[in-house]
Amino acid sequence: MFANKVVLQGFECSGLLCGRIVWLVRPRSADGQPDVDHRNPDPALRQRPLCGLTIIWGLQPNGPSQWSGGSLYDPEDGATYDVTAELTDPNTMSARVYRGAPLFGRTEILVRDPPLGSDGHCE
Secondary structure (H helix, E strand, O other): OOOOOEEEEEEEEOOEEEEEEEEEOOOEOOOOOEOEOOOOOOHHHOOOEOOOOEEEEEEEEEEOOEEEEEEEEEOOOOEEEEEEEEEEEOOEEEEEEEOOOHHHOEEEEEEOOOOOOHHHEOO
16 A cells, blocks of 8 residues: 555654655646545545645554554545554554454555655645
């Protein structure tokens, strides 16, 4: 899902950990317009830009370098998932993305400051 497609910026939001999109592999559509949330289940939100969109929210600390109880919105399929996360080393976070039980989810590896081109930075 995320690998080499998106870069997230983590930030504190009401005492919890959240994440917003700050880089996209394709920040603009073929006609030069900002890429939008066209798969959102709410038609009123389908024209909002993906750049700057908060897609992770509500992660609560539950131990050293561990968070749980969060949500992740995936613009690729328009679905919202449960998420837990763990900092596995100073530059790598492992996020478990699932619905219902973590066993049936997927793991996303998020790397701090990945070496991606500057052309995808959100403006």
